[in-house]
Amino acid sequence: MNFAVPPQAAEHHSNLLLAALPPQDLAQLLPLLDTVKVEVGEVLCEAGDPIHHIYFPHDCLVSLLGVAEGRMTLEVGQVGREGMLGATVALGHDSTQVRAIVQRAGHASRLPSAAFRAEVARNPSLQRVLYRYTDQLLAQAIQIAVCSRFHVLEARLARSLMVTRDRLQSDRFHLTHEFLAHALGVRRVGVTKAASALQQQGLINYSRGNIEILDPEGLAAAACTCYEIVREAGALPVQSFM
Known part of the structure; x- marks a missing residue:
């Protein structure tokens, strides 16, 4: 059976994770998504803080910084239109492990973390996308840590x-x-x-x-x-x- 995706889905398709979802799953997620603008230097979350929102970037770029002693930092990854910010909510985490700061201004789809957690629990397609993406983030962080030590x-x-x-x-x-x-x-x-x-x-x-x-x-x-x-x-x- 064909499932028509509403016209408002077009703006969210610029994020590749959302675009990877089957049309019927994306259609059920759409009412929960808002499009927000983020500015350069804006801190979307701070290490140790509760995760209030999940972000799916469209044209912005977000830097993920590991923080030590509140002042020393190291970039452990970047999130652009290929990914999302807050994927660890799917793994049961309520607080963030990194400082997320906007590197390039733009727009993102956003939804409350509680609503996202509920969607993940009921949606196997979303689970598969997120688990694969979380594995990507871990691979990036490990390689950057090795790079920082030896190069x-x-x-x-x-x-x-x-x-x-x-x-x-x-x-x-x-x-x-x-x-x-x-x-x-x-x-x-x-x-x-x-x-x-x-x-x-x-x-x-x-x-x-x-x-x-x-x-x-x-x-x-x-x-x-x-x-x-x-x-x-x-x-x-x-x-x-x-």
Whole structure:
């Protein structure tokens, strides 16, 4: 039996997890979803806080930061249109383990965590999508942790910039020294030196937080091997979720 998806589903289809759901399951989820705008620097959740809402990004990008002693941070993943924020609710967690901060402004579908938990409990298709995506996030976090311990900062910065480029589908974006320092778990002076090295090689142009990737292939070559691993872990095609 064919199940027609309401016209309002179109705006939510820009998120690949929602688009991966069978039409009848998406149609039942639609009344629970609101479209919200998020701004650069907005903290969607703080480590240790209760999870109030689930977000499915459309065109925004969210950085996931592990936090130590309330001030030291390290980016352990990114969430764009391929994913969601709050997947651990499906595993029974009521609080978040990361600080989620908006890296690029845009829009997202949002619903209350209680409503999401109820949908997961009754919807096997949604369960399969979420469990696969949670496995992706874990694979990314593990690889980034290994990268942070064993690879030099210049290669790590190249990896981070290339992953961001892939998520945004753009060679131009804005990332401040301060944000990159928080993401890479280093001091700002370290970011300055690494960015200058990449710029001197003609790979990027970086001025006042405005980044332009001049040579994507060269920057990918300058990145550590973790770039390919993280990219493959975070950009599976929609069909693989089914």
